[in-house]
Amino acid sequence: MLKINNLHASINEKEILKGINLEVKPGEVHAIMGPNGAGKSTLSSVIAGREDYEVSEGEIILDDEDIIELAPEERAHKGIFLSFQYPVEIPGVTVTNFIKSAINETRKAKGLEEMPAKDLLKTIREKSELLEIDRKFLSRSLNEGFSGGEKKRNEIFQMAMLEPKLAILDETDSGLDIDALRIVANGVNKLKSEDNAVIVITHYQRLLDYIVPDFVHVLHDGKIVKSGGKELALELEEKGYDWIKNS
C-alpha cells in the first residue's frame, strides 16, 4: 500500500529525514517510536504533504503511484489521513460543517455526488456513538476550547467519518487520560480492517497496549535504526532511548 524509499526531507535548509525506508501493507499496524527530535512528526507531515518541507530525494509510493508532487488535499482524497498532534482551532466552523465539507470535497474529487444530508446525519450518529461523543459537541466550533482529550477524540471521529486507507496517528496519546485513551484506541481498533493500515507515531509504549502493532520501528536522527515486532516497544520502554542512541 505505502512504500517509502530513501526519503530525505528538510525544512529551512536543515535536513530532518535522512533516508527513510518503510513499507506498509494492507491490514498492518506499524508503530514508529523515537526520542524527541528524531523526525517522527516530520515524517508524518511529509507523508501528508505539508508544503513547508522540501523533499530532496526519495519517493513515497501509494498504491503504485508516487505522491510526492501531490497537494495535501489530493493525498487526502487518495485515502491518507493524519491525526494531528496539535489539531488547529477553527472558531466559527462547527465540527459538523467541517466534516461535511471534508466528506463532500473528497467525494467530489472521486466524481461522486454530495452525500445526502440524511445519510450524513446517520453516519455522524453512528461514528459519534463509537467514540462516545456527545451530540452537543458536534455543534461546537471545531477544536475551539476543546480539552486535549476532546481534540484527539475529535480527530479519530473525523478519521471514522472519512474512512481512510492509511491513517497516521501522530502522538495521539499525548494529553489523554486513561479513559480517553481507551475510547480512542477502541475506536481505532474497530475501524481497522484487512484493507486499511495504521501508522502509530508515539514517544511512549502506553498506546501500544491498546493498539497492538505488527511492526515497531525506531527512528533516530532521521533514520530508522531498528525494526522488530511488538516486543521491541517493551524493550525500548525498559531500556530507554539511550540504548538505541548508544548502540
Added chain:
Amino acid sequence: MALNLDEMELKDKLVSSFLAFENNASIDLDSSIHDIRTKAINNFETQGFPTKKDEEWKYTSLRSVLNHDYSIFPKASSNIDLSDVKKYFVHGIESYKLVFIDGVFNSFLSDATHDGLDICVMSSALSKPKYKMIVDNYFNTIAKEDQSLANLNTAFSKEGAFINIPKNTVVPKAIQILNFSTGTEKELLVQPRNLVIVGENSHVQIIERHQNLSESNVTLTNSVTEIFVHKRGIVDYYKVQNDTENASLIDSTFVSQKQDSIASVHTFSFGGKLTRNNLEFYHEGEHITSNLNGLSIIGGKQLVDNHTLVHHKHPNCESHELYKGIFDDKSNGVFNGKVVVEKEAQKTNAFQQNNNILIGDSAAINAKPQLEIFADDVKCSHGCTIGQLDESALFYMQQRGISKENAKALLMYAFANEALDHVKVPALKQKINQIIAKKLNVDLEFDL
C-alpha cells in the same frame, strides 16, 4: 494650486440651495431650528468638503464621490413594492419599521408607533409643538460643529428616524430603519437625520440599512445620528452596509451616555464604493460601557474607513473596540481609533483591537491608534495585526480533503464570524452570517 471645480460646484450648489430648501420644506419652521440650520450652512460654507489635507481624511479621498451633479431635492417620491425590497429587511422577527424612499418617509412600508413610545419620523418631531422641548434639549447638541459633513447634514436636516423611548421601557421589538434610493434621480444626495433618546432603565435594539436599488444610478448618503442613553439605559445599534458599487455612505454617529448605561454600535461593512463611519462616544457619568464593533469584507476598489472616538471623562468606565477586516483586490481599509482619557477618568478600562487580513495583492490598510491618556490609574491597550492566513490551519484543512481555496474561504469565514459574537438579535446574526458566507463563497447551510 488648482481648485477642484467639481467639488466647488457641488458646494456652491448646496449653499445656494439652502434658502430654497428652507422655503420648500413643508414643515413649520421653528425659529430655533432655523437658527441651527443657518449656522450649520454657514459653517459648511466656511469649511467646505474635507480633503486629504485634513488630518482626519488623510487616507480617504472624497473626490471621486463628490464628482457628481447630485440632486438635492428628489422630484417625486417613487413607490416601490414590498416584494422588491423584502430581502433587505431582517425577517422572522417582529419589528417596528421606518422606511424612507429617496429620503421621503413611506408610511405604507413602515410600522411606526406613538403608543407609549415614539418610533416615528424627524419631520414630525421638528414640526410638532409637543416635541419642541425634546428637540430643544437634544437636537444637534452632540453633532460636531467642526465637522463640515455633519454641518451639511444639519443644514438640510428634515427627515429621518425619531426614536424616543421613555424611562423603564424595554422595547419589545427591534426597530429597523431602511433607507432606499430608487434611481429616479440619476445622481442623488440623501441626508437622513436620526435622533434616538433612550430613557432611564430602557432598552432598545436598532438595525439600520442604506440600500441603492438601482444598479446604474449614483447615490451619496450623508447621514447623521445622535443617540442619547440615560442612566442604566441600553442601546444595541446595528448598521448593515452592503450597498452597490455606485453607492457611497458617510455616516456620523454621535453617542452621549449617562451613568451605568451600555451603548453598542456595530458596523458591518460589506459593500458600497466608499463607506466612512465616524463613530463618537461621549461619557457623561460613571460606570459606563461603550462597545464598538466593526467588520469589513470588501474587494474591488472599495474603501471602508472606520473613524472612532471614545471620550472618557469620568472614572470607572470602560470601552471595548474590536474591528476586523478582510481586504481583497485593490480595496482599502482605514482604521483610526482615538481614545481620550481625561485626568478625572481614573480606573478607566479602554481596549482596542484591530485585526486585518489582506488577501488582494494591491489591497491596503491604514491603521492608526490614537491614545491620549491623562489619567494615571487606567488600563488601556491597543493592538493591530495585519496578516495572511495561518499556514498550519490551511494544512490541517487540506489534510482533511478540503482544497486550499476552500480552506482559505473557511478560515476567512471563521475570522469574520468572531465579530458576530455580540450580535444579540438572532435573526440578524443569521442574516449577516449568510451575507458573509455568500461573500466568501462558503456553503455552511447545514446543522444538526
